[in-house]
Amino acid sequence: MIITPETWDKNKEITTDIAIIGSGCGGAMTAARLSEQGYSVIIIEEGEYVSKDDFDQNARNLVPRLYRQNASLGTDDQSIRILQGKAFGGSTTVNWMTSLRTPDWVLEEWAERFGLNEYLPEHLGKHFEMIEKRLNVHQVPDYAISPYNRIILDGAKMLDLHQKVLPNNSKDCIGCGSCGLGCPYDAKQDMRLTYLKDALENGATAYTSTHAYQISPESRDRHIVKATMQNQTIRFQAKRVVVSGSAIMSPLLLQSSGLTKGGQVGKNLSLHPVTAAIGQYDSEMHPTYGIPQSATAEYFDDTGYGYWLEAPDLELFLAGVNFPIIGPQRHEELKKLSKSAVIIVLVRDGADGKTDGEVRWRRGYNKQNGRITLKKVPSIRYRVSPTDRKHLMMGLETAIKIMFSTGAKRVFPFLNPSPELTDISQAPEVHKHPFQPNRISLFSAHPQGTCRMSKGKGVVDETGQMKHYPGVYVLDGSILPTAVGVNPMISILASVSRAIELGNLNL
Amino acid sequence: MIFPEKQNELLLCIGETILGIPAENLGDDFIQEINRYVGLLDDYLIKDLKNLVTMFGSRAMVFMRLFKFKKFVGLSPTDRLRYVKSWGTSRIPLLRTGYTALRSLCGWAYYSNDDHGEELGHLGKTIGREKETPTLLSPQFYPNSPLARGDMK
Numbered sequence: 001m002i003i004t005p006e007t008w009d010k011n012k013e014i015t016t017d018i019a020i021i022g023s024g025c026g027g028a029m030t031a032a033r034l035s036e037q038g039y040s041v042i043i044i045e046e047g048e049y050v051s052k053d054d055f056d057q058n059a060r061n062l063v064p065r066l067y068r069q070n071a072s073l074g075t076d077d078q079s080i081r082i083l084q085g086k087a088f089g090g091s092t093t094v095n096w097m098t099s100l101r102t103p104d105w106v107l108e109e110w111a112e113r114f115g116l117n118e119y120l121p122e123h124l125g126k127h128f129e130m131i132e133k134r135l136n137v138h139q140v141p142d143y144a145i146s147p148y149n150r151i152i153l154d155g156a157k158m159l160d161l162h163q164k165v166l167p168n169n170s171k172d173c174i175g176c177g178s179c180g181l182g183c184p185y186d187a188k189q190d191m192r193l194t195y196l197k198d199a200l201e202n203g204a205t206a207y208t209s210t211h212a213y214q215i216s217p218e219s220r221d222r223h224i225v226k227a228t229m230q231n232q233t234i235r236f237q238a239k240r241v242v243v244s245g246s247a248i249m250s251p252l253l254l255q256s257s258g259l260t261k262g263g264q265v266g267k268n269l270s271l272h273p274v275t276a277a278i279g280q281y282d283s284e285m286h287p288t289y290g291i292p293q294s295a296t297a298e299y300f301d302d303t304g305y306g307y308w309l310e311a312p313d314l315e316l317f318l319a320g321v322n323f324p325i326i327g328p329q330r331h332e333e334l335k336k337l338s339k340s341a342v343i344i345v346l347v348r349d350g351a352d353g354k355t356d357g358e359v360r361w362r363r364g365y366n367k368q369n370g371r372i373t374l375k376k377v378p379s380i381r382y383r384v385s386p387t388d389r390k391h392l393m394m395g396l397e398t399a400i401k402i403m404f405s406t407g408a409k410r411v412f413p414f415l416n417p418s419p420e421l422t423d424i425s426q427a428p429e430v431h432k433h434p435f436q437p438n439r440i441s442l443f444s445a446h447p448q449g450t451c452r453m454s455k456g457k458g459v460v461d462e463t464g465q466m467k468h469y470p471g472v473y474v475l476d477g478s479i480l481p482t483a484v485g486v487n488p489m490i491s492i493l494a495s496v497s498r499a500i501e502l503g504n505l506n507l
Numbered sequence: 508m509i510f511p512e513k514q515n516e517l518l519l520c521i522g523e524t525i526l527g528i529p530a531e532n533l534g535d536d537f538i539q540e541i542n543r544y545v546g547l548l549d550d551y552l553i554k555d556l557k558n559l560v561t562m563f564g565s566r567a568m569v570f571m572r573l574f575k576f577k578k579f580v581g582l583s584p585t586d587r588l589r590y591v592k593s594w595g596t597s598r599i600p601l602l603r604t605g606y607t608a609l610r611s612l613c614g615w616a617y618y619s620n621d622d623h624g625e626e627l628g629h630l631g632k633t634i635g636r637e638k639e640t641p642t643l644l645s646p647q648f649y650p651n652s653p654l655a656r657g658d659m660k
Contacts, residue, residue: 058621060621078604081611174642174643177633177642286630316618316629320614325590327592336628337627416606435601506556
């Protein structure tokens with residue numbers, strides 16, 4: 001059953017076996033697994049309930065409804081924009097569908113550094129298979145590779161780089177190019193259409209537009225979650241609480257609730273920082289249409305860190321916001337958008353042994369009617385480490401070379417100011433650009449790691465249970481101990497599935 | 508409205524300088540969308556953005572960056588662009604943050620309007636027009652697609 005503000009019966013005291021906060025990958029998987037065992041499950045989702053009928057491809061209508069902070073979420077200095085879904089299904093409702101398994105070397109690193117010997121490839125294999133089957137994960141067929149993805153395959157071959165076609169979670173996708181605004185054709189097999197659907201069919205209840213703001217553990221088998229819907233407080237009493245709000249929101253909720261023993265909640269933020277370049281061609285690319293991210297070229301060094309390239313579809317608003325130059329030339333250049341392609345460079349961050357990032361509350365103030373009041377505001381702090389910087393700029397250089405190799409006439413890297421490059425020989429010049437906050441456009445859609453799973457210093461154990469708070473679990477992207485080095489949807493689903501297999505929430 | 512009406516000229520000036528689109532073409536929709544979008548943000552961000560716009564347009568800031576005692580709207584187009592760029596490349600991190608925020612806000616306010624897609628060569632929404640737009644159902648754009656040939660559902 002789905003509860004919305006319109007269908008809520010005003011019941012403010014609700015008892016359940018399991019209260020899950022968040023309906024993205026982690027929450028959906030947990031809800032499906034536990035509800036199929038017969039437990040009563042309640043999902044509390046801050047975002048709206050949305051279905052394909054809502055997805056009218058209109059950015060002004062959909063961005064405020066589907067993205068946290070109207071897609072303007074970012075680090076405190078705005079140097080890294082973080083795109084994060086905020087709707088039923090979480091970020092899976094708005095992602096670009098890339099569905100890759102966690103690389104073996106990453107899982108081996110987790111075993112070595114964090115003692116997670118239960119998460120080796122031989123343990124996760126069956127979870128990957130099960131998830132891929134449920135989400136209809138398959139390789140994008142050759143005929144469906146868009147022109148702006150084809151350049152990655154062709155360019156990487158010319159440059160002798162490792163490249164491959166990518167799998168995604170779609171069914172009968174027609175390549176409309178509006179993945180980022182929700183799939184209007186129900187082709188994307190996101191959580192709403194898969195694990196949340198399973199959970200609801202098993203009897204779970206989802207409270208949408210409901211903001212959970214406090215968890216109070218009273219005993220191992222009794223926890224209170226306070227939430228608001230339509231400015232009214234609802235108290236959920238549950239035997240187990242599962243926090244699945246994402247690597248940004250989960251630590252903030254735990255900190256608000258005072259569940260911070262161990263001092264690790266909110267630390268170790270990984271982002272897979274992203275930069276990009278846009279290239280102009282003589283032929284039509286139609287980057288606002290087509291199946292996104294159907295090809296990649298990648299480079300990872302001996303330690304397993306490095307970069308990979310993808311070509312997203314470009315919602316008009318994303319192009320307009322992020323085109324890297326300003327002034328009279330800008331709009332004229334944007335008029336060539338249909339003959340342009342964008343390549344994004346994603347970095348597996350943490351190459352220097354750790355990431356310098358944290359999510360926490362900070363003191364802020366509000367001024368209203370001439371009165372100043374103190375309040376807590378969320379704070380995201382992140383600095384790109386030296387080796388990660390090197391990988392970003394290496395990736396940017398490669399992206400530019402790929403574009404020129406495949407016929408681009410001009411390339412604009414997302415630097416400030418952006419040089420107008422006209423020849424492949426200019427690609428190395430990007431290394432001379434000062435790497436300072438807001439001198440290079442950086443983005444992220446993959447926050448991870450802020451409630452690290454570890455046998456040593458970490459927030460949760462191998463079953464997802466908080467080390468200092470029995471009965472409170474964290475099961476989402478925040479438990480991934482390091483950046484995974486691939487688009488993380490499948491990694492989150494598999495890790496959560498494995499955590500439940502190992503502990504079953506100790507029920 | 509989040510921004511007072513007297514700042515409309517300033518907002519249009521900023522948009523014109525950053526986006527390279529004449530203020531008259533930005534129009535009321537640009538101002539309304541800036542106000543609507545900012546109004547949807549959290550209180551503390553609204554406050555920050557209001558302060559940013561006021562500071563950006565002030566004589567004091569223009570003087571500090573260009574040594575000209577004029578408000579931003581009183582500058583020549585060349586000086587306006589020079590001023591905006593000076594924020595973007597400043598040694599002061601806060602100014603670069605301001606630059607990024609203003610560029611994003613202006614970009615959103617104009618290009619989130621579907622009516623402007625055509626100027627960029629965008630062929631419009633696919634819903635109901637799947638065969639006319641570059642989707643896999645269109646033989647024109649994907650001649651090898653079995654979906655376009657009707658071989659598949």
